[in-house]
Amino acid sequence: MTLDQLRERIAYLHYSRRTEQAYVHWCKAFIRFHELRHPAELGPLEVEGFLSWLATERQVAASTHTQALSALVFLYTKVLGQPLPWLHDIGRPRVPRRLPMILSRDEVAAIFRQLTGQHLLLARLLYGTGMRLTEGLQLRVKDLDFAHHAVIVREGKGGKDRVLMLPASLQAGLKQQLSNAHTLWAADVVAGRAGVEMPNALERKYPRAGSSWAWFWVFPQATCSTDPGTGVVRRHHLYDQTFQRAFKRAVVAAQITKPASPHTLRHAFATHLLQAGYDIRTVQDLLGHADVATTMIYTHVLKVGGGGVRSPLDSLS
Structure with a gap:
């Protein structure tokens, strides 16, 4: 009880x-x-x-x-x-501060070469926008704004919405992904299956919205499954474990020894933006951090080993 x-x-x-x-x-x-x-x-x-x-x-x-x-x-x-x-x-345990694992641009490209299909598209989207994995998986068709080159993240961590850039290099791939998703959506409509899961009480407020194309997943699962909360058979978005396994295989195939995960792409996004000269406040806003101190961790990664100090060993002839 x-x-x-x-x-x-x-x-x-x-x-x-x-x-x-x-x-x-x-x-x-x-x-x-x-x-x-x-x-x-x-x-x-x-x-x-x-x-x-x-x-x-x-x-x-x-x-x-x-x-x-x-x-x-x-x-x-x-x-x-x-x-x-x-x-x-x-008392509460003291949580030590850890520097995030950062992939170089070459390492990110090497991982991408080992991925295919929607796994490759999702990985490029996470790196290109800095989204968390769950935010990328839960994208709906209505959240992609090709006219304004924007991606809208709904109810991210902390229940916050934010607007991100839509990389121009992803537009063709995302449109093809939507075409593939539309085929699955149309099959579900013909079969009379329940619509996709709706947030909060929107399913009661708008009973037909869950079956509409606008609310369908950008990255839908290939097969339908049973909703653990309601027992209704419907189509869910791509499972995070499925992508995580594919990403781990790609890291191994790329012969990268760093313990990289899909979340590492978010760290790489932030670090590479700072390396390109964007200010810390802009990166904070794109990542959705409430406190700039959280974003400041990436400035420590940017420093050359030892805080930029040159080792005396390199001065010896």
Whole structure:
């Protein structure tokens, strides 16, 4: 019952599905760790014991440790209605600052040469606009504005919208992708399948919008599947795991030893813009960062090793 209340509260506060999955996972782990005892019966010693187990036995990263703590704080304060005056005694783990992994232009091009079809198009779109993977996968037909050379990201991280440039070199490929997607959309209409998933309550407000071409995915899945939330059979967008596997294979085939992922393309986008002379505020706006301090991390990557200091070894004859 507690987990159902947890899901209801998360939905009420309009948290993302990924946040719901993470919070439910950690609350389940917490309950199982204490042998299925109800969380209302547990206190600061049990919470600290679980977090200590994660840090010492599981040796999770500081960010993972923080996520588990946030899930428990949400459970006690938002679901069970219990204040946590003892939370300050537990404390939060210190998350070390890590420099992002950056690919050079040649390395990005090498990866692209190993990709084909819509995987190549999606990778070029992520690098060309700086979008997150989920933002690219959730693009709708109406979000592409070819007349104004713009891509509109709806409800990105933090629920924010933003407008990005549409690279001229991608227009032909995106139009072909839309043509392929239109074939799938038309087949779904003929088969009488349910329309695509709609955000929030728009499916009730506009019942036919989900079946319209404007709301269809730019990168649809080749086959239909069952919606885990409603049980309705409909067509979803391309799965993130499918693209991540294809990208990982491309990195290996390109003989790149850096631990690159699709998100690395976003880091490369920001760094290469700064190298081209664009100001930090412009890059901040394109990335959708709320604080310029988050964007400033890329300026550290731009420095030549050692902050631009020349090694004395290179001065020896």
